[in-house]
Amino acid sequence: MNNPMETVAVFKAPAELAEAVDEAKAAGAEIMDICSPVPLSELEELISRRPSPVRWFTLIGCVTGAAFGLWLQIYSVLSWPIQVGGKPIMSLSAFVIIAFEMTILIGALATFGGFLLTSRLPQFDGGMYHLKCSQDEFALIVRHEVDDYEKLRHLLQTKGAREIEPLEQKKDLS
Numbered sequence: 001m002n003n004p005m006e007t008v009a010v011f012k013a014p015a016e017l018a019e020a021v022d023e024a025k026a027a028g029a030e031i032m033d034i035c036s037p038v039p040l041s042e043l044e045e046l047i048s049r050r051p052s053p054v055r056w057f058t059l060i061g062c063v064t065g066a067a068f069g070l071w072l073q074i075y076s077v078l079s080w081p082i083q084v085g086g087k088p089i090m091s092l093s094a095f096v097i098i099a100f101e102m103t104i105l106i107g108a109l110a111t112f113g114g115f116l117l118t119s120r121l122p123q124f125d126g127g128m129y130h131l132k133c134s135q136d137e138f139a140l141i142v143r144h145e146v147d148d149y150e151k152l153r154h155l156l157q158t159k160g161a162r163e164i165e166p167l168e169q170k171k172d173l174s
Contacts, residue, residue: 003103003146006032006167008134009156010139016160017138019109025156029144035133061110062103069102070095141167153163 011017014036020030021043031047034040073095081089115121131137140161144152153164 002144005146005149006141006143007149007156008102008139008141008163008165008167009161010137010163011160012137012162013160014038014042014138017140018042018046020140020156020159023159024140024142024144024152027144027152027155029142029152032141032143034141037134037136037137037138040138046054050133052053053118054111058111058116060106062107062113064108065102065104066099068106069099070112072097072102082104139160 011020015124017034017036017040021034025031025046027146032044034047070092074090076088081158083089140156156164
């Protein structure tokens with residue numbers, strides 16, 4: 001999109017919202033978000049969601065934790081060698097326990113950090129939320145070209161939208 005803008009449309013019924021999502025996608029608009037007072041499983045098929053990037057934070061954290069756990073033990077043993085009962089100084093089978101624990105620790109911390117980063121938390125400005133969506137209304141936020149605003153506005157009105165507003169003008173949707 002060369003000149004994108006975001007628009008919010010408010011609906012009274014979930015059936016109207018589902019029709020509007022279908023039509024907006026057919027018109028070339030990108031569905032950004034849906035605010036709803038109840039879970040709507042029928043909309044899951046209509047909304048294409050990318051896989052979460054948090055899994056990559058987890059993978060990198062786990063590999064880093066395992067490598068750090070092994071390095072820490074190998075460095076300690078080589079720096080301060082203690083020969084005990086003729087056993088080898090470096091016994092990798094004994095190092096697995098600490099490496100596993102570091103994998104879990106660093107992986108969990110990386111997952112939590114990745115979750116906070118990708119969900120843009122904390123949001124101090126309140127984010128985009130329509131207050132009536134916690135009671136009885138449904139909101140649809142779409143991204144589209146500026147030139148397509150009037151066409152999309154008419155399309156959403158025919159599908160039952162009660163309010164349609166550009167998002168730049170109204171950040172807090174109360």
